[in-house]
Amino acid sequence: MSDEPIVQMAGITKDFTGVRALESVDFTLRPGEIHAIMGENGAGKSTLIKVLTGVHAPDAGRILLDGEPVRFHSPGQAQAAGISTVYQEVNLTDNLSVAENLFAGREPRLGPFINFRAMRRKASALLDQIGIDLNVAAPLSSYSIAMQQLVAIARAVDFEAKVLILDEPTSSLDRDEVEVLMRVMRKLAGDGVAMVFISHFLDQVYEVCDRMTVLRNGKLVGDWDTDALPENELIGHMLGREVETLEAIEHRPDRWPPGDAAPLVSAEGLGRRGSIAPFDLDVREGEVVGLAGLLGSGRTETARLIAGADRHDSGSLSLDGSKLRGHNPRTAAARGIGFCPENRKTEGLVPDLSVAENIVLAMQAARGWARTIPPARRDKLVAEFIAKLDIRPADPHLPVKNLSGGNQQKVLLARWMLLQPRLLILDEPTRGIDVGAKADIQRLVNELSDDGMAVMFISAELDEVTRLSDRIAVLRDREMIDILGAESEMTTERIVDTIVAKGGEQ
Amino acid sequence: MSTTTLTERSDRSTLFDGLGRYIPIAATIGLLIAMYAGGLANYSNFDNPQLIADLFIGNAALLIIAVGMTFVILSGGIDLSVGSMMAFSTMALAWMTVELGLPAEIAVPVVLVFGTGSGMFTGAVIHYFKVQPFIATLAGLFLYRGLTLQISDRDVSIREIEFFSWGMDRVEFGNVREGGFSLPHISFIAFAVVIIAFIVLHYTRFGRSVYAVGGSEQSALLMGLPTARTKVGVYAVSGFCAALGGVVAAYATRSANPLAGVGLELDAIAAVVIGGTLLTGGSGFVLGTVAGVMVMGMISTIIAFQGNLNSWWARIAVGVLLLAFILLQRFLGRSGEKRKT
Numbered sequence: 005m006s007d008e009p010i011v012q013m014a015g016i017t018k019d020f021t022g023v024r025a026l027e028s029v030d031f032t033l034r035p036g037e038i039h040a041i042m043g044e045n046g047a048g049k050s051t052l053i054k055v056l057t058g059v060h061a062p063d064a065g066r067i068l069l070d071g072e073p074v075r076f077h078s079p080g081q082a083q084a085a086g087i088s089t090v091y092q093e094v095n096l097t098d099n100l101s102v103a104e105n106l107f108a109g110r111e112p113r114l115g116p117f118i119n120f121r122a123m124r125r126k127a128s129a130l131l132d133q134i135g136i137d138l139n140v141a142a143p144l145s146s147y148s149i150a151m152q153q154l155v156a157i158a159r160a161v162d163f164e165a166k167v168l169i170l171d172e173p174t175s176s177l178d179r180d181e182v183e184v185l186m187r188v189m190r191k192l193a194g195d196g197v198a199m200v201f202i203s204h205f206l207d208q209v210y211e212v213c214d215r216m217t218v219l220r221n222g223k224l225v226g227d228w229d230t231d232a233l234p235e236n237e238l239i240g241h242m243l244g245r246e247v248e249t250l251e252a253i254e255h256r257p258d259r260w261p262p263g264d265a266a267p268l269v270s271a272e273g274l275g276r277r278g279s280i281a282p283f284d285l286d287v288r289e290g291e292v293v294g295l296a297g298l299l300g301s302g303r304t305e306t307a308r309l310i311a312g313a314d315r316h317d318s319g320s321l322s323l324d325g326s327k328l329r330g331h332n333p334r335t336a337a338a339r340g341i342g343f344c345p346e347n348r349k350t351e352g353l354v355p356d357l358s359v360a361e362n363i364v365l366a367m368q369a370a371r372g373w374a375r376t377i378p379p380a381r382r383d384k385l386v387a388e389f390i391a392k393l394d395i396r397p398a399d400p401h402l403p404v405k406n407l408s409g410g411n412q413q414k415v416l417l418a419r420w421m422l423l424q425p426r427l428l429i430l431d432e433p434t435r436g437i438d439v440g441a442k443a444d445i446q447r448l449v450n451e452l453s454d455d456g457m458a459v460m461f462i463s464a465e466l467d468e469v470t471r472l473s474d475r476i477a478v479l480r481d482r483e484m485i486d487i488l489g490a491e492s493e494m495t496t497e498r499i500v501d502t503i504v505a506k507g508g509e510q
Numbered sequence: 511m512s513t514t515t516l517t518e519r520s521d522r523s524t525l526f527d528g529l530g531r532y533i534p535i536a537a538t539i540g541l542l543i544a545m546y547a548g549g550l551a552n553y554s555n556f557d558n559p560q561l562i563a564d565l566f567i568g569n570a571a572l573l574i575i576a577v578g579m580t581f582v583i584l585s586g587g588i589d590l591s592v593g594s595m596m597a598f599s600t601m602a603l604a605w606m607t608v609e610l611g612l613p614a615e616i617a618v619p620v621v622l623v624f625g626t627g628s629g630m631f632t633g634a635v636i637h638y639f640k641v642q643p644f645i646a647t648l649a650g651l652f653l654y655r656g657l658t659l660q661i662s663d664r665d666v667s668i669r670e671i672e673f674f675s676w677g678m679d680r681v682e683f684g685n686v687r688e689g690g691f692s693l694p695h696i697s698f699i700a701f702a703v704v705i706i707a708f709i710v711l712h713y714t715r716f717g718r719s720v721y722a723v724g725g726s727e728q729s730a731l732l733m734g735l736p737t738a739r740t741k742v743g744v745y746a747v748s749g750f751c752a753a754l755g756g757v758v759a760a761y762a763t764r765s766a767n768p769l770a771g772v773g774l775e776l777d778a779i780a781a782v783v784i785g786g787t788l789l790t791g792g793s794g795f796v797l798g799t800v801a802g803v804m805v806m807g808m809i810s811t812i813i814a815f816q817g818n819l820n821s822w823w824a825r826i827a828v829g830v831l832l833l834a835f836i837l838l839q840r841f842l843g844r845s846g847e848k849r850k851t
């Protein structure tokens with residue numbers, strides 16, 4: 005392993021209209037190292053990657069690859085030069101098959117023609133290597149975001165690049181997949197590949213990274229060896245302030261003596277064939293019910309049934325004790341069930357509309373298009389939620405597509421919280437959100453539930469689920485296997501044990 | 511390495527997922543069969559195979575142009591300049607051969623190169639200057655029509671040019687009087703275009719990036735696909751096909767009409783959409799376009815057989831069909847989105 009840097013970026017400055025995303029940032033990457041870029045939402049991490057890989061042109065600064073000055077004009081050129089990237093949003097084309105996505109642009113060919121058979125074979129082999137089993141001929145759209153994320157990673161890994169960049173690759177993955185990914189990363193590092201890893205999961209960063217570069221508000225704070233930078237100092241560097249408040253959110257014990265209040269929403273034998281086995285679940289006013297389980301265990305499916313996003317084919321759902329008929333997203337919203345889906349890209353935001361417009365969208369829809377919200381009230385509400393969720397830049401008129409990934413997620417959350425539904429279903433609400441903002445969101449969930457809102461909370465992070473939830477429904481293989489409610493049961497270990505134990509029985 | 515394998519099956523079977531995108535084209539073919547069966551039941555002589563063959567004679571130019579349009583629409587764009595480009599090509603051929611006395615063997619390649627080149631230019635304008643395809647090609651629609659009328663504002667005959675007699679020479683399949691049929695050479699040009707387009711779209715990298723760009727241009731770019739080349743490429747293909755349509759029109763009519771192909775771009779778009787290609791790009795088949803052209807031809811044929819309807823009924827029928835197919839796509843699109851849980 006040589007110590008000659010493979011990538012050197014010096015004095016990188018990037019302005020977007022009105023925003024300085026990067027200001028004179030330096031970054032050095034060496035072969036065989038796994039290098040984290042850390043920073044709050046909007047700190048400029050993704051922008052730095054995009055400047056390196058030719059998506060954006062820098063306004064100032066130099067980039068050296070292997071000591072040679074380079075300037076890429078498209079991600080294709082960067083790829084050809086040996087820099088392979090998984091960008092933050094899963095960027096694949098879901099109208100094509102899994103295999104085509106894996107090999108787009110470098111399909112195995114016979115003469116000028118694509119050899120589909122060889123491509124499918126190679127695709128299966130590649131996915132097999134990282135431990136996933138998909139029908140590679142099926143369109144990518146038939147798989148969940150998490151699977152799509154894995155496919156994107158597999159695609160990038162297969163380039164045999166000198167530099168591999170992963171911008172929040174693990175945001176929708178579970179422990180198992182993260183384990184697999186880390187194993188792959190370590191192996192590549194052993195082979196001398198230089199890697200950039202961006203993540204808001206500090207434990208993952210500490211587990212796998214050798215060095216860290218910290219950005220704050222588009223400026224370089226510094227770089228450190230991982231060993232030399234304890235977690236609280238790192239957070240201090242990221243946020244630019246001391247952090248005693250962060251861990252202050254504790255599980256609030258026994259707010260809900262079991263069986264006390266009448267259920268707000270209750271599912272009896274609710275199910276949908278091929279999606280989730282029939283289950284019973286009550287959610288009471290002011291209660292936070294967590295859904296825990298591995299990827300593909302049916303968490304999202306459960307939420308979609310209750311939210312009316314999918315039609316159930318067995319059982320029934322009641323609200324305030326009366327059975328719901330004709331349950332669909334519209335009627336659900338009218339009845340006070342708000343659903344914040346996990347895929348902000350295709351199901352959530354309208355990229356060209358402003359932050360304010362995106363925030364009031366659902367509220368406007370609920371009122372009907374004829375009754376517009378008075379502008380003064382609208383501005384006040386928007387400002388309130390921008391402040392509460394710390395959306396940055398705090399400019400309600402900015403098109404939402406210009407926000408960083410984490411801040412887009414906050415906009416989506418604001419939309420549903422604004423509606424003040426009676427039951428709020430949050431599917432992976434903290435995905436891609438930085439440590440500070442995560443705590444803000446958790447606090448907000450607590451606040452809302454204290455005010456009597458019922459919340460269903462889905463997260464791959466078990467800590468988060470145990471911290472917030474009053475009860476936890478555990479899922480496995482598209483079946484609800486247990487509901488944990490006693491105080492002693494609300495631990496990560498207990499959830500994992502439950503999942504494993506039920507697996508063993510079968 | 512890993513002991514666990516992560517498996518995920520979509521909630522519907524993957525077979526269904528795979529077949530979902532064939533529903534529109536299946537609907538088109540079903541419609542075609544139904545129309546043919548209806549014709550057989552109601553009119554005598556409808557069983558003459560020449561009837562089907564005729565669909566590929568009158569519509570040869572439309573078919574070629576619609577194939578080019580398929581590329582553009584699959585990539586998420588639109589090309590309104592094709593009708594004018596076709597008329598311009600025919601007129602330019604007439605001018606070069608009749609007025610300048612150039613041999614047709616030179617004039618034809620010149621016209622094809624010009625069509626391809628101006629398509630590339632349009633594509634470059636669309637891609638690099640981020641001009642809406644609708645606007646950029648609308649400019650082409652006016653420009654080429656203006657140039658055509660500039661050359662001549664009345665019909666120019668090319669009957670004297672020997673070269674153009676080849677196009678309508680017929681190849682017979684069986685005895686025409688005893689259940690056989692015949693096709694002129696221009697139909698074979700159209701078939702060749704379809705076959706080549708099919709192979710290019712499905713079996714080459716260029717073809718697959720057309721689908722990728724149509725699915726999501728942003729993603730295609732970030733995946734490192736050559737989006738610039740792809741977008742310029744589809745307009746080049748469309749320009750080439752329009753020019754070739756002009757050559758075929760020269761063969762078919764042996765004259766150049768400055769007002770030929772007015773509104774043809776809309777017929778081509780209709781054929782593509784009826785053939786099941788999504789107007790927003792990313793999904794569809796060139797063989798669907800063939801079926802779309804046949805459906806439109808079949809409508810006219812049936813109306814001609816009916817005898818008491820005027821030809822505007824064909825327009826009405828096409829309008830109704832377009833609406834039906836757009837609704838079908840919308841419906842399928844919606845159920846497709848649901849699957850992305």
Ligand SMILES: Nc1ncnc2c1ncn2[C@@H]1O[C@H](COP(=O)(O)OP(=O)(O)OP(=O)(O)O)[C@@H](O)[C@H]1O
Binds near residue numbers: 408409
């Ligand atoms: N295309 C764009 N146009 C305008 N502004 C942009 C654009 N892309 C990013 N920005 C702005 O640049 C800043 C940095 O964004 P960037 O996406 O790099 O943040 P990030 O560190 O990746 O954050 P996150 O953790 O949320 O992904 C933000 O203020 C964002 O609003």
Ligand SMILES: [Mg+2]
Binds near residue numbers: 050
């Ligand atoms: Mg980012």
